[in-house]
Amino acid sequence: MATPTISQTLVPGAFGPAVALSCRECGERYELGPKFACEFCFGPLEVAYEFGTVTREQIAAGPNNIWRYAPLLPVPADVASKPNLNPGFTKLVETRNLGRELGIKNLYVKDDSGNPTHSFKDRVVAIAVEAARNFGFTTLSCSSTGNLAGAVGAAAARAGLRSCVFIPSDLEAGKVVTAAAYGGELVAIEGNYDEVNRFCSELIGDPAGEGWGFVNVNLRPYYGEGSKTLAYEIAEQLGWRLPEQIVIPIASGSQLTKIDKGFRELIKLGLVEDTPYRVFGAQAEGCSPVSAAWKAGHDVIRPVKPDTIAKSLAIGNPADGPYVLDVCKRTGGAVEDVDDVRVVEAIKLLARTEGIFGETAGGVTVGCLKKLVETGQLDPAASTVVLNTGDGLKTLDAIEATTGATATIRPSLESFREAGLA
Amino acid sequence: MATPTISQTLVPGAFGPAVALSCRECGERYELGPKFACEFCFGPLEVAYEFGTVTREQIAAGPNNIWRYAPLLPVPADVASKPNLNPGFTKLVETRNLGRELGIKNLYVKDDSGNPTHSFKDRVVAIAVEAARNFGFTTLSCSSTGNLAGAVGAAAARAGLRSCVFIPSDLEAGKVVTAAAYGGELVAIEGNYDEVNRFCSELIGDPAGEGWGFVNVNLRPYYGEGSKTLAYEIAEQLGWRLPEQIVIPIASGSQLTKIDKGFRELIKLGLVEDTPYRVFGAQAEGCSPVSAAWKAGHDVIRPVKPDTIAKSLAIGNPADGPYVLDVCKRTGGAVEDVDDVRVVEAIKLLARTEGIFGETAGGVTVGCLKKLVETGQLDPAASTVVLNTGDGLKTLDAIEATTGATATIRPSLESFREAGLA
Numbered sequence: 001m002a003t004p005t006i007s008q009t010l011v012p013g014a015f016g017p018a019v020a021l022s023c024r025e026c027g028e029r030y031e032l033g034p035k036f037a038c039e040f041c042f043g044p045l046e047v048a049y050e051f052g053t054v055t056r057e058q059i060a061a062g063p064n065n066i067w068r069y070a071p072l073l074p075v076p077a078d079v080a081s082k083p084n085l086n087p088g089f090t091k092l093v094e095t096r097n098l099g100r101e102l103g104i105k106n107l108y109v110k111d112d113s114g115n116p117t118h119s120f121k122d123r124v125v126a127i128a129v130e131a132a133r134n135f136g137f138t139t140l141s142c143s144s145t146g147n148l149a150g151a152v153g154a155a156a157a158r159a160g161l162r163s164c165v166f167i168p169s170d171l172e173a174g175k176v177v178t179a180a181a182y183g184g185e186l187v188a189i190e191g192n193y194d195e196v197n198r199f200c201s202e203l204i205g206d207p208a209g210e211g212w213g214f215v216n217v218n219l220r221p222y223y224g225e226g227s228k229t230l231a232y233e234i235a236e237q238l239g240w241r242l243p244e245q246i247v248i249p250i251a252s253g254s255q256l257t258k259i260d261k262g263f264r265e266l267i268k269l270g271l272v273e274d275t276p277y278r279v280f281g282a283q284a285e286g287c288s289p290v291s292a293a294w295k296a297g298h299d300v301i302r303p304v305k306p307d308t309i310a311k312s313l314a315i316g317n318p319a320d321g322p323y324v325l326d327v328c329k330r331t332g333g334a335v336e337d338v339d340d341v342r343v344v345e346a347i348k349l350l351a352r353t354e355g356i357f358g359e360t361a362g363g364v365t366v367g368c369l370k371k372l373v374e375t376g377q378l379d380p381a382a383s384t385v386v387l388n389t390g391d392g393l394k395t396l397d398a399i400e401a402t403t404g405a406t407a408t409i410r411p412s413l414e415s416f417r418e419a420g421l422a
Numbered sequence: 423m424a425t426p427t428i429s430q431t432l433v434p435g436a437f438g439p440a441v442a443l444s445c446r447e448c449g450e451r452y453e454l455g456p457k458f459a460c461e462f463c464f465g466p467l468e469v470a471y472e473f474g475t476v477t478r479e480q481i482a483a484g485p486n487n488i489w490r491y492a493p494l495l496p497v498p499a500d501v502a503s504k505p506n507l508n509p510g511f512t513k514l515v516e517t518r519n520l521g522r523e524l525g526i527k528n529l530y531v532k533d534d535s536g537n538p539t540h541s542f543k544d545r546v547v548a549i550a551v552e553a554a555r556n557f558g559f560t561t562l563s564c565s566s567t568g569n570l571a572g573a574v575g576a577a578a579a580r581a582g583l584r585s586c587v588f589i590p591s592d593l594e595a596g597k598v599v600t601a602a603a604y605g606g607e608l609v610a611i612e613g614n615y616d617e618v619n620r621f622c623s624e625l626i627g628d629p630a631g632e633g634w635g636f637v638n639v640n641l642r643p644y645y646g647e648g649s650k651t652l653a654y655e656i657a658e659q660l661g662w663r664l665p666e667q668i669v670i671p672i673a674s675g676s677q678l679t680k681i682d683k684g685f686r687e688l689i690k691l692g693l694v695e696d697t698p699y700r701v702f703g704a705q706a707e708g709c710s711p712v713s714a715a716w717k718a719g720h721d722v723i724r725p726v727k728p729d730t731i732a733k734s735l736a737i738g739n740p741a742d743g744p745y746v747l748d749v750c751k752r753t754g755g756a757v758e759d760v761d762d763v764r765v766v767e768a769i770k771l772l773a774r775t776e777g778i779f780g781e782t783a784g785g786v787t788v789g790c791l792k793k794l795v796e797t798g799q800l801d802p803a804a805s806t807v808v809l810n811t812g813d814g815l816k817t818l819d820a821i822e823a824t825t826g827a828t829a830t831i832r833p834s835l836e837s838f839r840e841a842g843l844a
Contacts, residue, residue: 154777183774208844352605355576405610
């Protein structure tokens with residue numbers, strides 16, 4: 001087979017330093033295109049790069065968003081001048097109260113609720129938008145019941161692309177409104193989430209789906225690269241150092257593997273010292289196939305039927321599960337899970353100690369962090385980063401039953417004193 | 423009366439460049455303290471400064487939050503090292519589609535939904551927290567049914583202060599959960615919002631309220647200064663230029679007057695050129711006492727009973743209303759209002775065109791902007807900034823009735839084609 005070249009139809013430099021897609025399983029290479037699976041072994045494709053020289057100064061001079069890392073992403077050099085939501089460069093919060101309460105010396109929360117639609121999905125969708133533009137796609141699409149729907153709707157609106165989001169028709173009213181707010185097509189499918197996804201796969205293979213970019217299907221190799229920016233930002237915000245430990249939620253597992261990829265790239269490029277880091281994966285007990293495999297010492301993931309309040313992590317058959325196991329093993333980390341009661345406690349703990357109101361996924365990571373310390377798996381003396389990937393405003397129902405007024409009084413000082421509030 | 427001096431109990435430099443409180447009405451000066459009304463004329467007190475030299479370079483070298491402007495605020499020079507939420511430096515979005523649709527050439531949205539608790543209230547509360555620390559207050563408090571409750575709860579949690587937020591006991595469950603999420607005291611008062619406020623006033627005057635900082639009452643002079651940071655950021659983000667026109671929502675009117683104050687300070691300090699700017703105030707028709715006074719040519723505001731979906735702006739007797747009229751008159755601006763139907767349309771317009779899902783208050787400003795252009799009051803050829811001060815996730819109910827799935831289909835390509843989606 002001839003060396004793959006970037007398609008003649010693409011503008012030179014359209015994908016920046018990206019030169020090909022390569023199969024994660026067999027290494028087969030393909031030219032950059034809207035492909036996601038290897039034709040030979042069906043393995044997932046990922047972006048391969050030939051990086052030029054990239055310096056800390058060059059990055060620091062860039063914009064306060066993910067495009068400061070454009071030389072490390074499959075995007076054109078002038079990406080920052082195109083209409084997009086400019087996500088990223090969210091706060092890395094040095095904890096005061098949470099670290100003290102958990103007995104961890106140097107604990108940081110990477111708070112991705114600060115993104116434009118308040119979840120890390122804005123990062124991955126932003127890269128997918130650039131790929132869609134490059135391939136001449138006119139409709140940006142996905143199936144989603146939550147964060148991804150908003151991220152796609154908003155990014156498409158700003159970019160001037162049509163959007164079409166598919167949801168199951170029995171979705172709760174509040175989630176429908178959030179998904180519909182950006183005014184794109186929102187198509188309710190009479191069926192459950194699996195049927196929605198099956199339909200989307202059909203559509204991609206049909207002429208009716210021509211010109212459609214499904215961000216996490218035919219644009220997935222590009223989309224996934226957006227998660228690398230979490231690694232870049234954490235390292236830069238720590239003063240160009242890698243953290244010694246990091247706790248990352250697992251849905252498909254892609255985010256965890258891409259953060260690892262980002263750290264390794266920084267080392268390779270000489271942007272950080274090659275210091276050891278341990279990667280920990282976090283799942284909700286009600287959807288913990290990767291944690292179960294880790295604890296059983298298995299290399300394969302047995303799919304489960306999700307049953308947890310952490311809906312944004314509820315993927316029963318996580319595509320990147322085996323790669324997550326590899327990363328956690330290689331780096332000396334672990335995979336842990338916590339039940340829904342602890343997820344709720346952890347959401348409240350993070351809010352009460354640092355003023356960060358996280359999504360259920362943030363409850364999963366903080367809850368697992370606590371458990372990892374308690375069980376001696378995580379070193380409380382080492383610098384540690386925990387991810388909050390979404391916003392508590394989107395999962396109010398998770399804490400509603402246990403959160404409310406602490407006192408009810410009459411409008412008088414007497415009643416105030418009686419309640420012991422003085 | 424002797425020249426006022428900063429109280430001996432305060433650490434030198436505790437309030438940075440602030441030197442006194444001065445009465446907005448009669449000019450009487452007071453030493454810096456937890457005071458809010460003039461003892462002689464009952465006029466509102468505001469912070470008076472003696473600024474040192476401040477340069478653009480000095481500001482640019484500061485952190486990516488409001489503390490880059492510490493030399494212009496009543497906070498100590500080392501404020502950025504103290505535990506707080508570090509709000510501000512939110513995006514100034516150069517519109518593409520919205521400007522085109524409204525026929526405005528250079529239109530920018532200052533999007534304050536990017537703040538830690540997703541409203542501009544994080545700015546004002548952050549300054550109040552520093553004042554509370556300076557005065558040795560241990561409880562941070564407010565009455566609120568919305569954004570302020572979350573901002574106070576979160577800021578206090580991070581700062582390690584006790585918080586106590588007062589709400590009417592009949593508040594909707596979702597708002598109670600949002601206010602309670604940060605784990606401080608949340609006291610439901612059996613009564614309406616007026617009764618809650620009356621009780622708070624009683625508490626401030628009682629020994630039971632000793633050590634309590636009510637952010638928008640006894641800390642109000644400091645709190646209000648936080649809104650100046652919107653002016654500083656807009657000017658810096660425009661490349662150290664003032665916009666020619668700006669559209670600002672009116673609740674109490676404080677924010678509008680402080681943005682004007684901020685622009686004038688920048689001119690005085692030589693940080694921007696002294697170019698003319700026109701300030702436009704925006705209200706919802708169902709609570710438009712300032713707009714009504716403006717249109718009638720009155721100098722006084724006649725209080726109204728609010729009836730609008732824009733709850734965060736529903737102040738029927740706006741304390742700073744007369745000052746708003748002054749600013750709009752002096753700068754050649756205007757005050758406008760729009761009905762709730764147009765508020766909803768404007769929320770959707772902003773989301774559909776720029777991917778920004780704003781609160782009802784954002785619907786009010788964008789709706790008024792549209793009306794101001796249509797009625798020829800605003801020059802579409804001049805550079806214009808419109809404020810979005812909060813997040814659509816907090817006011818989903820406003821658009822729920824008119825926002826939903828655009829199509830419902832069976833999970834088949836046939837049904838997809840029938841719906842005209844291909």
